[in-house]
């Protein structure tokens with residue numbers, strides 16, 4: 001009997017445990033189905049909870065980058081001088097070879113009254129910022145202010161003489177000037193070149209403010225421009241429009257160049273009129289006349 005009771009107890013225990021496990025399994029199954037129901041979307045609260053749970057964490061906003069101050073571009077250092085390429089100073093009949101002198105680099109090349117000659121040079125990089133095409137020219141360019149003044153000069157010349165002008169050469173680049181000077185040295189010799197041709201960097205034509213002129217109808221400039229009706233009128237009246245005749249026989253020793261009847265330079269009306277009325281070269285105005293060998 002004792003063993004029977006024990007067996008009954010055992011069976012009862014087993015059944016109880018089995019039922020318990022069954023209930024636990026059922027309960028577990030019920031829990032497992034819950035997410036499916038939530039995902040049906042019928043329970044808004046649950047959906048919100050689910051959405052909240054599944055939302056990827058808001059990414060931490062990276063801090064707005066501090067705008068670093070625009071770096072001040074360090075200006076390209078402008079050399080103070082262009083050294084001579086010849087070892088000793090060379091003079092030919094009172095004209096110095098520009099290759100034999102150390103030239104000061106001008107610091108204000110955009111100033112339309114700036115002095116550029118054998119002793120005051122532009123850099124190889126300098127190009128005027130406001131070059132424009134010029135009418136009545138051989139496809140030449142000048143700085144805007146000089147081009148405007150040239151048109152006024154042209155109209156006044158036409159009105160006064162019945163003939164216009166022609167701009168043979170205006171702006172010339174550093175490299176063009178180098179080619180011209182080299183060609184002059186090779187073809188005409190150094191004695192001629194140093195009194196008529198500017199070395200690269202030392203030409204007013206690189207300023208876009210110099211004009212080589214001839215009467216309309218011609219296409220080349222000549223020595224006799226100063227004796228023509230048009231040339232005489234320009235010589236006497238150009239200052240009213242801001243131009244000076246730059247190289248004259250009177251100022252050879254000051255400018256370092258021979259007489260050039262065709263070469264004019266824009267400097268502005270005020271300065272041009274002052275130089276005209278005082279019969280003064282641009283070099284003398286700035287107190288920078290060429291130093292002759294005898295003065296050294």
Ligand SMILES: [Zn+2]
Nearest residue numbers: 210211212263
């Ligand atoms: Zn010229």
